[in-house]
Amino acid sequence: VVNPPKWTGAPIRPRELSVVMDTMLQGVGRYLRCCGVNVKILTNQQSHYDAVRVCLNENRIILTSGSPYSVLQGMVPKGMCVHIGQGRARDQVLKVVGHFNMCVTEKDIFSRCQVCNGDEYMRVARADFGKIASRVNSYKSSAGLRDSSTNADTCNIGSESDWKASDSAEDDQGDHKQEPTLQDTPTSSESIPLPRLLRSSLFDVDSIPFVRLGDGLSPSDDGGVIINHTGVMLRIQGVPEGILERETEYYCCVACG
Numbered sequence: 001v002v003n004p005p006k007w008t009g010a011p012i013r014p015r016e017l018s019v020v021m022d023t024m025l026q027g028v029g030r031y032l033r034c035c036g037v038n039v040k041i042l043t044n045q046q047s048h049y050d051a052v053r054v055c056l057n058e059n060r061i062i063l064t065s066g067s068p069y070s071v072l073q074g075m076v077p078k079g080m081c082v083h084i085g086q087g088r089a090r091d092q093v094l095k096v097v098g099h100f101n102m103c104v105t106e107k108d109i110f111s112r113c114q115v116c117n118g119d120e121y122m123r124v125a126r127a128d129f130g131k132i133a134s135r136v137n138s139y140k141s142s143a144g145l146r147d148s149s150t151n152a153d154t155c156n157i158g159s160e161s162d163w164k165a166s167d168s169a170e171d172d173q174g175d176h177k178q179e180p181t182l183q184d185t186p187t188s189s190e191s192i193p194l195p196r197l198l199r200s201s202l203f204d205v206d207s208i209p210f211v212r213l214g215d216g217l218s219p220s221d222d223g224g225v226i227i228n229h230t231g232v233m234l235r236i237q238g239v240p241e242g243i244l245e246r247e248t249e250y251y252c253c254v255a256c257g
Contacts, residue, residue: 011101013036013105013108014037014104015108017100018040019032019037019040019060020054020063022065022072023043023046025089026042028063030089033114037112038060048064052076055080061079061080062081063084064083084099113255113256115256116256118253118254122251126247133239133244135219136225136236224236227252227254232254232256234257235257
């Protein structure tokens with residue numbers, strides 16, 4: 001596998017990189033999204049050719065592994081398809097960071113929504129969040145609805161054990177048996193330096209606005225709460241009950257709730 005040359009320009013911020021993850025690389029995509037990269041993640045039910053379509057339509061670089069690379073790289077402009085080799089998802093992320101000379105800062109971490117890839121948030125104080133939770137729970141009790149933990153609408157990005165299972169599943173795929181091929185990239189996770197952590201004003205949590213019921217949030221007829229800015233439902237049922245009493249404020253994605 002002949003990979004495009006490593007990025008030789010100035011260091012880039014994670015949000016400057018837009019990628020689409022080929023099928024079977026969801027775990028890598030989630031970790032990159034944690035770092036603030038603009039990531040579109042394909043499902044296992046989608047085709048490799050869906051990655052080509054997204055690449056061409058949205059100007060995203062394809063990140064792939066194994067035999068599909070030889071086909072995909074010939075269907076997109078030069079440099080728009082990168083082979084990230086085999087290995088654990090976390091190690092592959094470090095290879096991507098090094099390949100594109102990304103400078104990951106503390107404020108990049110979780111700057112994107114892990115569910116929908118959005119990058120716009122609002123803040124809700126604990127007192128207001130508690131009122132919202134009480135409203136939702138009261139409605140469910142009066143309507144005789146089941147507990148929210150079994151609700152299909154619950155946003156759940158998975159536990160660390162789920163991510164590790166995803167790593168293992170990706171490693172077991174036949175197409176991931178080739179050796180890593182990013183140029184000048186060590187193959188041992190111990191020898192790959194961690195991304196540089198620098199303080200910057202890229203993602204300033206203090207600038208995220210507070211919203212309250214009646215001021216940015218509106219009650220809905222079904223007992224929920226709607227984000228006025230986007231019209232989506234605030235998915236409070238995805239927050240464990242103990243968390244509601246522990247944190248002083250909450251950051252909510254305005255794109256998916």
